[in-house]
Amino acid sequence: MSVELQSQQKKPIKMPSPGHTTQGRSGAAMDKKLNTKTPMWRKTLPWIIAIVMGVVGVLVFSKTGQRALSVQSERISLARVEQGIFEDFLPLRARVTPAKTVFLDAIEGGRVEALFVEDGTLLKAGDMIARLSNTSLQLSVTSNEAMVAEQLNNMRSIELQLEQNRLQHKRNLLDINHQIRIFSRQLSHEQELLANNLIAKNQVDDTRDTLNWYKQTLAVSLESQHTDEMMQQQQLQFLKSTGEQLERALEISRQNLDNMNVKAPVDGKLSGFDVEIGQSITRGGRLGQIDTPDDFKLSAFIDEFYLGRVDLEQSASLIRNNESYPLTISKIYPQVRNGQFEVDLKFDHARPADIRRGQTLQVKLQLGDAEPALMLPNAAFFQNTGGNWVFVVSQDGSEASKRAIRSGRRNNQYIEILSGLSAGETVIVSSYGEYQDIERLTLKN
Secondary structure (H helix, E strand, C coil), X not given: CHHHHHHHHHCCCCCCCCCCCCCCCCCHXXXXXXXXXXXXXXXXXXXXXXXHHHHHHHHHECCCCCEEEEEEHHHCCEEECEEEEECCEEEEEEEEEECCEEEEECCCCEEEEEECCCCCCEXXXXXXXXXXXXXXXXXXXXXXXXXHHHHHHHHHHHHHHHHHHHHHHHHHHHHHHHHHHHXXXXXXXXXXXXXXXXXXXXXXXXXXXXXXXXXXXXXXXHHHHHHHHHHHHHHHHHHHHHHHHHHHHHHHHHHHHHCCEEECCCCEEEECCCCCCCCEECCCCEEEEEECCCCEEEEEEEEHHHHHHCCCCCEEEXXXXXXXXXXXXXXXXXXXXXXXXXXXXXXXXXXXXXXXXXXXXXEEEECCCCEEEEEEECCCHHHHHCCCEEEEECCCCXXXXXXECEEEEECCCEEEEEECCCCCCEEECCCCCCCCCCCEEEXXX
């Protein structure tokens, strides 16, 4: 009691400054300073977080520094590596198409005047399908006919003129030969008279000069005739070839006009024929097509990855109604579109009786011979790893570790394993989409 009084007496009393009032702060002298201490859990929380993170780090990283992850066993699929016979084939989805197709294109454009058949009709070669009209083509053909007739008439006139020249040469030769014979007899007679001094020598010389002139004229005429005959033969040959060309051009013009009557070029079934009366068809426009009615082939698209392994005459098979139908690749289209190329397959012998155009069938294309190999089922993991690595399950099934492998051929069922795995080992074959950066998986039941 006395101690407390002494302590109170020793405390200095703070006097209010002049002019300072305590009104409005009623009870201010009675306020006490509270002692606000930090709670213990706030001080220890950072240490707790650091310890937890350290424990998690120890769980995530193994002693070798590999990243690990715990996975429920029911979320993954397992498969065993097996030794067996690997069949090197490629499954294809093939479409049934006609073995032979002939397209109907308008050689000359025109207006549709009449239709004689409908789409889907079975036709014989030569059957009328439609009739078109083209006024410009008709006028063009008429003009060509007139021009050809004029050219042929000109050719005939030239031939007549050449023949007249040939006859004129013959007449000239006859006249020259006749004059030579006359002057030859006259010269012989005058020489006899000159020997008896019954005629002047000048007259005999004149007769001899005239005879020599006719002989020289005969030589020149023969040479001219030979040259003219050679030129005439060449000109006649040219005129004949020109006339033949004109006649062929006229025949083509008439054929184009006749093509306005659209006829079936071969026997078959008309398809894709969607034409109406009064419709204008452009030159080269597609009218439809004629397909072989009961002869089919298969067309399939193959990934460009197999372009180097597919060749003509390669074997394939179709399983239909528990029967196998052998096929052969008959054509390979080199164009690659959207990462795929197209092939045609023909039936080697008989074909299924119940297939129809446009139907899709499952075909097995043989890429190589069946050989013994180490195999792993072809599953979703291949899309993530490309066959370069897998997760191999330990013998006790508690964990799976990442392992590099080397894969070979692949079909829709199995992948050929070249190295990295042994027969009997268990591998995770489900998707690795969530495990790309993980080295080890801990499997929990």
